[in-house]
Amino acid sequence: MRAAMTNIFVYGSLMSHEVQQVLLRRIPPQLPAVAHGFHRFQIKDRCYPAVTALAEGSVQGRLLCGLTEKETKLFDLFEEEDYSRQVIQVATEEPFEGEAHMYLWVSGDAGKQYHPHTCLGHGSWPWASRGPALTDRFSLTTAATARALRRVEV
DSSP, X not given: OOOOOEEEEEOXXXXXXXXXXXXXXXXXXXXXXXXXXXXXXXXXXXSSXXXXXXXXXXXXXXXXXXXXXXXXXXXXXXXXXXXXXXXXXXXXXXXXXXXXXXXXXXXXXXXXXXEEEEEXXXXXXXXXXXXXXXHHHHHHHHHHHHHHHHHSOO
């Protein structure tokens, strides 16, 4: 019997192939995708975004396809309690069958957590523009987190 595979829509730091490689030890197959009905925003004092529901919004990202149960649990642990993984609909240019999951922000009032005028809804997540120092720091933190997560029974 074949194990169930999960497709996860990512819209922030998990779009980075470097982060995917560190966490999963591979870069999974993926498609450009859009999640309609959501809003991406910059969280105060953080180098990563969050998403909440917003009827007229849309978020560009990537659909990571065919994640194993263990990989999905690693992502769940990586996102911690600030996010909740939920099933959503995504639009892709290439044909796609199956459901998609996305991590939605659930940690408090979103209106108090984001910087005003930093809606990132329609543009791409500016990972490359964050600068090498921030990218390097995030990568080191991600690598340490990945090592710790692998020690947890998933």
